[in-house]
Each structure stands twice: as C-alpha cells, then as structure tokens.
Amino acid sequence: MTTCRIHPSILSADFANLESELQRIETADAVHVDVMDNHFVPNLTLGLPIVQRLQQVSPLPLDVHLMIEDVDRWGPGFAEAGADSVTFHAEASNAPVKLARDLRAAGAKSAMALRPATPIEPYLDMLPELDMVLIMTVEPGFGGQAFLDLTLPKIRRTRAAIAGTGLPIALQVDGGISADTITRAAEAGADVFVAGSAVYGHERPSEAIDTLRNAVTT
Numbered sequence: 674m675t676t677c678r679i680h681p682s683i684l685s686a687d688f689a690n691l692e693s694e695l696q697r698i699e700t701a702d703a704v705h706v707d708v709m710d711n712h713f714v715p716n717l718t719l720g721l722p723i724v725q726r727l728q729q730v731s732p733l734p735l736d737v738h739l740m741i742e743d744v745d746r747w748g749p750g751f752a753e754a755g756a757d758s759v760t761f762h763a764e765a766s767n768a769p770v771k772l773a774r775d776l777r778a779a780g781a782k783s784a785m786a787l788r789p790a791t792p793i794e795p796y797l798d799m800l801p802e803l804d805m806v807l808i809m810t811v812e813p814g815f816g817g818q819a820f821l822d823l824t825l826p827k828i829r830r831t832r833a834a835i836a837g838t839g840l841p842i843a844l845q846v847d848g849g850i851s852a853d854t855i856t857r858a859a860e861a862g863a864d865v866f867v868a869g870s871a872v873y874g875h876e877r878p879s880e881a882i883d884t885l886r887n888a889v890t891t
C-alpha cells in the first residue's frame with residue numbers, strides 16, 4: 674500500500690478555538706502549524722508562545738512550518754518547545770546544514786522547504802541531514818490557493834534523489850491539496866500531505882481526511 678500521511682493545517686481553522694479545532698482532526702497523522710512573520714511571506718500568523726501552548730494541549734504531533742526570516746536563530750526554539758518536526762525554508766537560512774543539525778539536537782525531526790521556483794539540486798548533498806523535504810505546491814503565505822502542477826517534476830526528482838540515499842526521508846507537499854490534486858502529488862512521489870482548506874473548509878473535517886487518504890491508498 675502507498676504510504677500516506679495527512680497533516681491538516683490549522684491556518685484554515687478557527688483561531689479562537691484551536692484546542693477544539695484539534696479535536697476535530699484526531700484521525701490525522703499530525704497537525705501542521707504555519708508560522709509567518711510578514712517578512713519571508715506577506716502574512717502574519719502566530720509565534721512561539723502559541724506553538725508552546727499548542728504542544729501542551731495537542732493530541733497530535735506538531736509539524737511546524739516556519740515561513741520566517743532569521744530562521745537560523747528562531748528555529749531551534751520551536752524544536753525545544755516539543756514540535757515533532759520543524760521545517761525551515763532553504764531560502765531563509767544562511768546555514769541550512771547547521772540549522773538541520775541544531776533542530777535534531779533539540780529533539781525534533783529536521784525538515785527543509787522549497788518555494789515552487791527553488792530547485793532541489795543545490796541541496797542534494799545535505800539530504801542525510803534531513804528527515805523530511807517540503808516541496809511547496811503554492812507560493813507560501815496563504816491558504817486556499819490553486820495547486821501548481823509545475824512543481825510535479827521537482828517532486829519526482831526529489832523522490833528519486835531520496836531513493837538514492839537509501840534513507841527514510843519523507844517528502845511533503847503543501848498548498849492546494851484536494852482529493853483531485855493529492856493523487857498527482859502522490860504519483861510524483863509525495864507521501865506527506867498538508868491540507869488546510871480541504872479539511873477545515875469541510876463541515877466534518879475527519880471525513881475530509883478520510884477522503885484524502887482514500888484518494889491515495891485505494
């Protein structure tokens with residue numbers, strides 16, 4: 674069976690009721706937390722104190738996606754807060770190998786994200802430092818955007834490179850994931866799927882999670 678992990682993004686949840694919003698997605702594999710600073714992306718969401726509190730109340734592991742500058746300085750704090758994985762953007766880090774090592778040393782899985790137009794090739798040598806690669810399938814910053822098919826060849830090349838390492842590195846996609854687009858991303862080699870509007874835009878988020886999972890595994 675194809676591997677498939679669904680990580681709903683709370684960017685599309687009710688920010689006034691995050692604890693109960695987490696209970697609506699308990700069949701998910703982890704919860705995706707989008708941290709934005711209005712510098713790396715033109716949007717501002719939440720920061721370390723809220724992630725620390727989410728970690729205390731969440732029944733699911735936290736998958737923290739940092740869309741921030743100064744990530745070499747800020748990233749390890751999210752790992753120390755107890756996040757299961759911390760994802761930094763390659764474009765925002767001055768020292769991605771050091772940062773990946775710092776994240777692991779602080780107890781989190783290390784993950785690196787690429788914007789749609791950023792190639793994977795300059796980073797192939799550092800794959801062993803990573804537990805997950807995130808290929809953005811929209812420009813980061815906002816939920817509800819359309820999936821960019823132009824990212825599919827990069828997903829395929831990244832999957833092939835991961836296979837070449839022989840390491841269990843996950844390949845995540847984020848942006849525009851629906852019951853339709855998830856099959857294309859999975860065929861290209863993705864195995865972890867972030868979905869915001871497709872899950873929280875649904876009246877019953879757990880059903881939306883099942884629908885996404887079934888689209889890949891059946």
Ligand code: DX5
Pocket residue numbers: 682683684685705707738811812813814815816817818847848849850867868869870871
């Ligand atoms: C966008 C965020 C995504 C966002 C995805 O920059 O990184 O995680 O929540 O939202 P959808 O699934 O609605 O495209």
Ligand code: ZN
Pocket residue numbers: 682705706707738847867
């Ligand atoms: Zn995200």
